[in-house]
Amino acid sequence: MSGRTGPPRHWGTGPADEQRPSPGSPFAPEPADRWYRAIAIDASAATVYRWLCQMRVAPYSYDLLDNRGRRSPRRLTPGMEDLAVGQEFMSIFTLVDFRSDASLTLRLTDPRGLRLFGPFVVVYDVEPLPEARTRLRATLLVGDKATDGAFDAARRGVLAWGDLAMMRRQLRTFKALAEGRLR
Numbered sequence: 001m002s003g004r005t006g007p008p009r010h011w012g013t014g015p016a017d018e019q020r021p022s023p024g025s026p027f028a029p030e031p032a033d034r035w036y037r038a039i040a041i042d043a044s045a046a047t048v049y050r051w052l053c054q055m056r057v058a059p060y061s062y063d064l065l066d067n068r069g070r071r072s073p074r075r076l077t078p079g080m081e082d083l084a085v086g087q088e089f090m091s092i093f094t095l096v097d098f099r100s101d102a103s104l105t106l107r108l109t110d111p112r113g114l115r116l117f118g119p120f121v122v123v124y125d126v127e128p129l130p131e132a133r134t135r136l137r138a139t140l141l142v143g144d145k146a147t148d149g150a151f152d153a154a155r156r157g158v159l160a161w162g163d164l165a166m167m168r169r170q171l172r173t174f175k176a177l178a179e180g181r182l183r
Helices: 015-019 047-057 113-117 150-178
Strands: 033-041 091-099 105-107 119-130 134-142
Touching: 015 033, 033 105, 033 150, 047 105, 047 119, 047 134, 047 150, 105 113
Parallel strands: none
Antiparallel strands: 033 134, 091 105, 105 119, 119 134
16 A cells, blocks of 8 residues: 555555556546556456456446446446447546457546546556456546646545445456356
């Protein structure tokens, strides 16, 4: 854990995650903050990545809050792994970069979301581990140092706590689905 106080910057991660280069850096070159979330999953990286592609149809967090009460699918939707830059994810993000079976980089593009949360980029990456396990990591590049003000810093603090709850749920849901424990 980082020695910084304030909003929750880590969940399931540590200082080594801060040192890793992020494929999303070109899309948020000077973020005001970075948050890190991760979970180990007993499934192959290809399986975990395939579940990440499902975010094209649902957010896989708290469905009542972020999916208008509709349940996120518990089965893989055919064709969701066929990615192209510019596709919509979770209804408020746009896919700006991806590496098959390795990472997805999403940018918040919904105008209402941008007004509420400010600019940010989320990078999901899968890291193969021994014994067919995978580490799923989410790195959030939040705000913009060049334009950040006091209001933005306060908003980020609130957003960090909300993100912690939502992202934990999302990553745990992907873990259960990839491991075949949630249907």
